[in-house]
Amino acid sequence: MTMIVTGGAGFIGSNFIFHMLDKHPDCRVVCLDKLTYAGSLSTLRSVMDNPNFRFVRADICDREAVFGLFEEEHPDIVVNFAAETHVDRSIDDPAIFLKTNILGTQTLMDACRKYGIARFHQVGTDEVYGDLPLDRPDLFFTESTPIRASSPYSASKASADLLAMAYHRTFGLPVTISRCSNNYGPYQFPEKLIPLMIANCLNDKPLPVYGEGINVRDWLYVEDHCRAIDLIIHNGRVGEVYNVGGHNEMRNIDIVKLICKELGKPESLITHVGDRKGHDMRYAIDPAKIHGELGWLPETKFADGIKKTIQWYVNNRGWWQEIISGEYQNYYEKMYGNR
Numbered sequence: 001m002t003m004i005v006t007g008g009a010g011f012i013g014s015n016f017i018f019h020m021l022d023k024h025p026d027c028r029v030v031c032l033d034k035l036t037y038a039g040s041l042s043t044l045r046s047v048m049d050n051p052n053f054r055f056v057r058a059d060i061c062d063r064e065a066v067f068g069l070f071e072e073e074h075p076d077i078v079v080n081f082a083a084e085t086h087v088d089r090s091i092d093d094p095a096i097f098l099k100t101n102i103l104g105t106q107t108l109m110d111a112c113r114k115y116g117i118a119r120f121h122q123v124g125t126d127e128v129y130g131d132l133p134l135d136r137p138d139l140f141f142t143e144s145t146p147i148r149a150s151s152p153y154s155a156s157k158a159s160a161d162l163l164a165m166a167y168h169r170t171f172g173l174p175v176t177i178s179r180c181s182n183n184y185g186p187y188q189f190p191e192k193l194i195p196l197m198i199a200n201c202l203n204d205k206p207l208p209v210y211g212e213g214i215n216v217r218d219w220l221y222v223e224d225h226c227r228a229i230d231l232i233i234h235n236g237r238v239g240e241v242y243n244v245g246g247h248n249e250m251r252n253i254d255i256v257k258l259i260c261k262e263l264g265k266p267e268s269l270i271t272h273v274g275d276r277k278g279h280d281m282r283y284a285i286d287p288a289k290i291h292g293e294l295g296w297l298p299e300t301k302f303a304d305g306i307k308k309t310i311q312w313y314v315n316n317r318g319w320w321q322e323i324i325s326g327e328y329q330n331y332y333e334k335m336y337g338n339r
């Protein structure tokens, strides 16, 4: 079996490639990635020499490159992780989000239509459902919760989901969609909350908490997400959406305090900064469908996953220090300089 994994040089895509090569020795994995600021070949170093792995640098919006790769590889399955993913960047400049996340998905699905495919899996986000109020802990996102995206990022992801469903209905493309909550774990780019706070803590820099820090996210260890996608592409029903996550809710401020404690750093590093525009209050997934149909449940508790993640960043300083020493400095100054 041949699988194209787009965005595999990023955080979740790389972890998914490691998972697939490890659990399915019969699977050939072709990674298609543009290597934007968020993708790095150093992340894929450990699999570069694996005979079941091939890396191709290309943009999912580039029709010629995408169709050329399908012509060569005739993949059985495509899993689309490639996207612009950071909410704050989408607030600063939405255009590239619409191009990559919507038109890139369309280009991939057009190639799937032309060459034929057993499955196109779109990796989506729970952010398409908007947010839940903090004073209603009884509410959770289900697959039938209305789409109500808040940010340009989530609106672009919602558009891609709608387009994928339309390609299923109109052209019979065998599509599945997963909508996952916030992931954490190894190789996450240090613009996202957890790796940013770990890196700043280790460098004794201020820890910029947006607003009061009472926003809640439903955290999922990345390996649990990879297992869920593996199950969906093999056993999930075509034309269906599966929510992935559940019952690991944490407030931002409590996560940042926990990171300080684990690293032996003072909470005085915490600095409250201006809030994000349109900041979603709470995300929380009801995983009943994926649990009932596919037997999936998260295995890693937040208390254990965060320890493993912190240890990974301590042990792999070279990986993130290289990132934060480059263009990231300009990004950081722009986002946090006058906040």
Ligand code: NAD
Binding pocket: 006, 007, 008, 009, 010, 011, 012, 013, 032, 033, 034, 035, 036, 037, 038, 039, 040, 058, 059, 060, 061, 080, 081, 082, 083, 084, 085, 086, 100, 104, 123, 124, 125, 126, 157, 179, 180, 181, 182, 183, 184, 188, 189
């Ligand atoms: P990431 O930002 O770490 O990585 C994105 C990868 O996509 C990078 O390797 C980048 O080079 C590549 N890419 C970007 N534009 C491309 C293009 N035009 N063509 C080819 N490659 C391109 O992202 P991530 O956190 O690993 O997220 C992966 C997917 O999972 C995304 O679709 C995201 O919306 C979704 N998701 C993420 C989370 C999360 O918590 N990180 C939660 C739910 C869903």
Ligand code: TYD
Binding pocket: 086, 087, 088, 182, 191, 192, 193, 194, 196, 208, 209, 210, 211, 213, 215, 216, 217, 252, 276
């Ligand atoms: P993030 O990791 O960007 O994920 P998302 O916005 O997709 O949930 O942010 C997680 C939460 O942490 C979100 O409520 C915003 C907050 N946050 C901070 O308080 N400070 C920061 O520097 C960052 C990056 C995020």
